[in-house]
Amino acid sequence: MHISFYKYQGAGNDFILIDNRAGTVKGLDKQSVAKICDRRFGIGGDGLMLLENEPGFDFKMVYYNADGNEGSMCGNGGRCIVAFAKHLGVITDTTKFLATDGVHHAKISETGNWVSLQMIDVATINKDGDAYVLNTGSPHYVALANNLEVKDVYNEGYAIRNNPTYKQDGINVNFVEKTDGGYFVRTFERGVENETYACGTGVTAVALAMAKHNHQTGAITTPVKVLGGDLNIRFDYDGSTFSNIFLEGPAELVFEGEIDI
Template sequence: MNLMNFIKMHGLGNDFVMVNLMQEELPGDLAALARKVCHRHYGIGADGMILILPSEQADVKMRIINSDGSEAEMCGNGIRCLAKLVYEYKLVQTPFITVETLAGIMGTEVILDAGDQVQGIKVDMGEPRLLPESVPVLLPGKQAVAQGLNVDGNRVEVTAVSMGNPHCVIFVPDAAAAPVTTLGPILEKHPAFPAKTNVEFVEIINPGEVKMRIWERGAQETMACGTGACAVIVAGVLNNKTQREAVVHLKGGDLKIHWADNNHVFMTGPAVVVFEGRYFL
C-alpha cells in the first residue's frame, strides 16, 4: 500500500497539508488527491494542500492546491507555514528563504527569539497589481477603486487588487454581520472576475486597525487569508480609510501588514505545526 508522509500546519487557522516532494512521490492527478486529502470528514481536513519542490530560481518552490482541486497562484498563510517548515526541518539552512510561486519569487524571513525558536514569519509579498487587466477584473479605468458592480440588480462597491492572486475588497459597517457566505460565492464567480476572485469584507475600526472576513476562491470561508489581508490594507489606503501600516484582525488571529514606501507589501504573522502523519493513497 502506498503512503504519503505529511505535516499538518496552520497560519491563523488557515490550515494546510504540507507534503515534501523532495522526498515523496504522488500520483499524477493532484487535483483529485487534494479534494480527498482536504475533505473534513473523509480525509485529513484542510483548506489546501501545499507541495514543497526543488527550484532552479529560489531556495524552494511552492505549489498550492485548494480543497476544491484548483491551483492558487499564491497563499500568504501557506508561505509562512512553508518557511517555518523548511527552516525547522533544515531543508534550508538560513532564516532568509526565497520561495518560487506562480505569482513570482517571494522573500521570507524567519523571525527567531533569543532562544532561536521561530517566533513568526515576515514575508515580502511584492508589489500590489492595480491595473484592471492585471487583477484581472473587467472594470473601466486605471484602477478599480470604489467602483460599482451590478450583483443581481444591486450595486456593490468594490475595490479590486491583485497580490499575485485576485481580490475583491468590500468595506462594511460590521464584519460579523457581513453576507460572507451568500454574497461571497456570487462575487467569487462574478463575470467581472474572469479568473474568479477572493472576496474580503472589511470593517474599519480606526486607520491602523481593521476587521476582516474572507471568502476564499476555491476554499469557501476560511479563518484567515494572508494575501487578502495585504489586499485589504492596499484597498484601505486607496480609499483613504487606513494607514499604510495596520493590524488586520481575522477570525483566526492577527496579521501585521505594511505597504512600504518601495511599494512592496510586507506581512508578518505566525505559523504552527499541528501534527505529522501518514496518509494511505
C-alpha cells in the same frame, strides 16, 4: 502510495504540507487533493502544498486549493511553507523561494512561529462600484462593511464570486470594517468556496486598498484582525506603486502523520 504529511496553520488558515524534494509525489489529480483536504473524509485543510527542489532557490512552493485545482499564490500558505522549510532544515532564518507568482523572500523568527513574507509589488487597483479590485498574487475584491461580525459572508461572498463579472476565473471576496486598532476582515475564498479563518493575500489586498481609499502614502503599517487571530501588513506607497510589501504573522505546526494517496 504511503506518504508523510505535516499540518500547519497560520491565523487559522490551515494547510497540508508534503516534503516532495525527492519527487515521490507525481501527478496529483484534482480528486485526490480534494479528498485529502476534505474535513470529514481526509486530513482537512484550506489547501495542500508540496515543497520541491528548484535550482537557484531554497525551494519551490506548489499550491493546490481545497477543491483540488492548482491555485494562485496563497500568503498564509507561503508563511507556513517557510516554517515547514525551517522544520525540515532546508533554511535557517531567511529564505528565497519560488511560487506561482514569482520570487518571494521571507524571514522567520528564532522560535520558528513568526514569519515575515515579502509579497509582489502592486501598481494597479481598479474599482467595481464602491469596491476595490486588485491582484496581490491572487485576485481580490475588497468591500467596506458595517456590523461585519454578524454579516452573512458566505452568501454575500458567494454571490459576488459567482456574478457574471467574476464567475469564470473566480475572485476572493473580502469584507472590511475599520476598528480602533486597524481593520477587521472576513474573506470568502475561491477554491475553498467558503469563508476561511484568514486569507494572507486577502488581508494584503485590504491593507493596500484602504491606503488608497484613505489617500495615505509613505511607509505604512496596517494591523488586521481575522477570525483566526492577528496579522500585520507593512509596505511603502508612493501614490502609484505599492512596494516592499510584507505579510507578517504566526505559522505553527499542528500535527504530522501518514496517509495513503
